[in-house]
Amino acid sequence: xxxxxxxxxxxxxxxxxxxxxxxxxxxxxxxxxxxxxWATIGFCWRKPVFMVAVRxxxxxxxxxxxxxxxxxxxxxxxxxxxxxxxxxxxxxxxDKFAACGLKTLAGQTVASxxxxxxxxxxxxxxxxxxxxxxxxxxxxxxxxYPEKDYHTLYFGEITACYET
Amino acid sequence: xxxxxxxxxxxxxxxxxxxxxxxxxxxxxxxxxxxxxWATIGFCWRKPVFMVAVRxxxxxxxxxxxxxxxxxxxxxxxxxxxxxxxxxxxxxxxDKFAACGLKTLAGQTVASxxxxxxxxxxxxxxxxxxxxxxxxxxxxxxxxYPEKDYHTLYFGEITACYET
Numbered sequence: 001x002x003x004x005x006x007x008x009x010x011x012x013x014x015x016x017x018x019x020x021x022x023x024x025x026x027x028x029x030x031x032x033x034x035x036x037x038w039a040t041i042g043f044c045w046r047k048p049v050f051m052v053a054v055r056x057x058x059x060x061x062x063x064x065x066x067x068x069x070x071x072x073x074x075x076x077x078x079x080x081x082x083x084x085x086x087x088x089x090x091x092x093x094x095d096k097f098a099a100c101g102l103k104t105l106a107g108q109t110v111a112s113x114x115x116x117x118x119x120x121x122x123x124x125x126x127x128x129x130x131x132x133x134x135x136x137x138x139x140x141x142x143x144x145y146p147e148k149d150y151h152t153l154y155f156g157e158i159t160a161c162y163e164t
Numbered sequence: 165x166x167x168x169x170x171x172x173x174x175x176x177x178x179x180x181x182x183x184x185x186x187x188x189x190x191x192x193x194x195x196x197x198x199x200x201x202w203a204t205i206g207f208c209w210r211k212p213v214f215m216v217a218v219r220x221x222x223x224x225x226x227x228x229x230x231x232x233x234x235x236x237x238x239x240x241x242x243x244x245x246x247x248x249x250x251x252x253x254x255x256x257x258x259d260k261f262a263a264c265g266l267k268t269l270a271g272q273t274v275a276s277x278x279x280x281x282x283x284x285x286x287x288x289x290x291x292x293x294x295x296x297x298x299x300x301x302x303x304x305x306x307x308x309y310p311e312k313d314y315h316t317l318y319f320g321e322i323t324a325c326y327e328t
Contacts, residue, residue: 007174007178008175010171010174010175010205011171011174011175014174014205014206014207017207018207037207038206038207038208038210039206039207040204040205040213040215041174041204041206042174042178042203042204042205042206042215043178043181043182043201043202043203043204044202044203045308046202051204051208051215053208125302126302127302127304127305128296128300128302128305129300130294130296130300130317131294132294133294136292136293136294137291138290138292138321140291141292144209144210157302
């Protein structure tokens with residue numbers, strides 16, 4: 001585990017996340033991981049921050065709403081099959097970790113674990129949630145929400161960032 | 165004017181923004197610039213995105229609420245005096261451009277101009293606004309808002325990014 005500056009890896013991380021990364025969330029004894037393809041990173045409220053978006057129709061939404069933190073694991077290698085599975089199957093219907101052979105490692109600073117794969121791992125304490133208001137979004141976003149299952153945005157204070 | 169990849173300059177831009185950058189907004193014939201110290205950058209809604217935060221007590225808030233776009237100019241040189249002025253004086257009380265000797269250049273893709281200084285310039289079309297809900301923010305943020313003038317978050321689709 002090698003600590004890295006979060007902005008030094010931002011370009012690589014955002015580029016790789018476009019092809020899929022794992023958002024992993026634990027709340028009590030509930031744990032799930034899902035594929036994300038979007039994120040932002042920067043500095044706000046005097047803190048290093050990361051933002052992920054979760055649709056309110058997702059199983060992960062029911063967990064992250066009760067969670068204090070989340071992690072993002074950005075694999076350096078090819079994990080297309082697991083990325084596809086975790087982006088299309090729901091944790092409501094089965095254990096994605098078992099189905100994909102994914103193991104977890106305890107978070108360094110948060111309750112949510114990271115996925116035990118080589119890559120960049122970002123641990124975040126949730127510091128702000130904001131639900132998207134469709135009245136305040138661009139008209140051309142409508143095509144992203146045919147089911148009107150809008151995203152809630154979770155801003156996390158980055159509490160650890162490292163490579164494995 | 166040299167076009168640059170927005171994530172290739174993200175580390176430099178976020179680092180410099182911490183010391184102050186200019187957020188410039190035009191709505192009709194109203195124009196203002198203010199100092200920002202926070203921003204996030206990444207990819208969301210299938211678009212390159214940038215986020216800035218504006219307190220609802222700010223003169224810029226009254227303009228950006230009616231605007232379609234904004235720009236961020238991140239000076240490469242030392243502009244401490246103008247950064248200080250534009251972060252502490254209000255456009256309600258006078259013309260900050262005249263007071264600081266700041267000139268503008270027309271935006272390449274948006275109605276808001278950029279500040280005519282050497283640096284990185286990011287032009288954004290506003291695609292989502294979300295007001296902060298204090299009930300959904302971390303308790304340790306309270307110290308940032310003694311006047312309860314919370315930020316509204318403006319997500320912009322990056323329509324141009326270049327160095328001058």
